[in-house]
Amino acid sequence: MDALLRNFFNIDVFIQVFPYLLQGLFTTLWLSALVIPLGLVGGLAVALLGTQSESRWIRFLVAAYVDIFRALPPLVLLIFIYFGTPFLGLDIPKLLAVALGFLLNNSSYYGEVFRAGLLSVPQGQMEAARSTGLTRMQALAYVIVPQATRNVLPDLVGNSIEVVKLTTIASVVALPELLRVARDAQALLFNPSPVVLAALIYLALLWPLVRWLSRLEHKNMTAK
Structure with a gap:
């Protein structure tokens, strides 16, 4: 038991590396703040092209794009x-x-x-919006997309949580995100406690989002 605590939960090591891990956490946070909005905007554009375009070729290219980049390891x-x-x-x-x-x-x-959110909005919503004098783009922006987003909000939050965890791959290009800093500290101290502390920081960061996600999912199930 003592060996386990000394190697994985060493308080002295925790105290020593904590300031450096905070710097890595800051990198993880601003990197997440950059890539999550990019993914949301890009994903909405992909979904709109795939569901609203009348061109079969555009829909085919969008489907190919989605299949390729979902299958390709990030x-x-x-x-x-x-x-x-x-x-x-x-x-x-x-x-x-x-x-x-x-x-x-x-x-x-x-x-x-x-795409799933857009398809979940009844077609009559578009027709009703157009009947009030809105253009197709205005109807999408003010009526369809807000409803679609609300319908799939739990999935969007779940994806965003995964993106935060996925920022660890930025270490491959030497960006000093949280896990990269922890692994560097582990190599210097010959002790895996910094990686354990990084995991605890991730837990503290993402646990509230996971609980919020659970409430959203429960709310959606109740509404149905």
């Missing part, structure tokens, strides 16, 4: 963007590479969630 995608594009003559900064990789991956997942 870590492989990020490695290809950051380490592969220099061979094409492009020197992409690491933050731009991370943002682009997350945009491609997240927009495909958010796009499917938004």
Whole structure:
């Protein structure tokens, strides 16, 4: 038991590395604040193109986009963007590479969630909105999309929680997010306690969101 506590729950190590892990947490938070809105906007655009376009080719391309980037591992995608594009003559900064990789991956997942939300809104809602004099775009913006978003809000929150955890792959391009800092500290101290502390910080950060998600899901089930 003493060996377990000394190696995984070493309080002295916790105190020593905590300030550095806070710096990594700050990177994780601002990175999440960047990539989650990008994914939401990109996903909404993908869903609108896939459900509202009258062109069969556009719908086909959107479906192919979603299938490809949902199937492609995000870590492989990020490695290809950051380490592969220099061979094409492009020197992409690491933050731009991370943002682009997350945009491609997240927009495909958010796009499917938004698509389900858009399809859940009765067609009569569009007709009723158009009958009041709204254009199709105005009806989508003011009537259809808000209802669709409300219908799939639990799924959007669940996806966003996964995105926060997925920011750990940014360490592959040397962005000092929380887990990267913890692993560096583990290597320096020869003790895995920093990784355990990082896990506890993730738990404290995401637990309220998980509880909120549970309430949203319960509320949706009750409403149905």
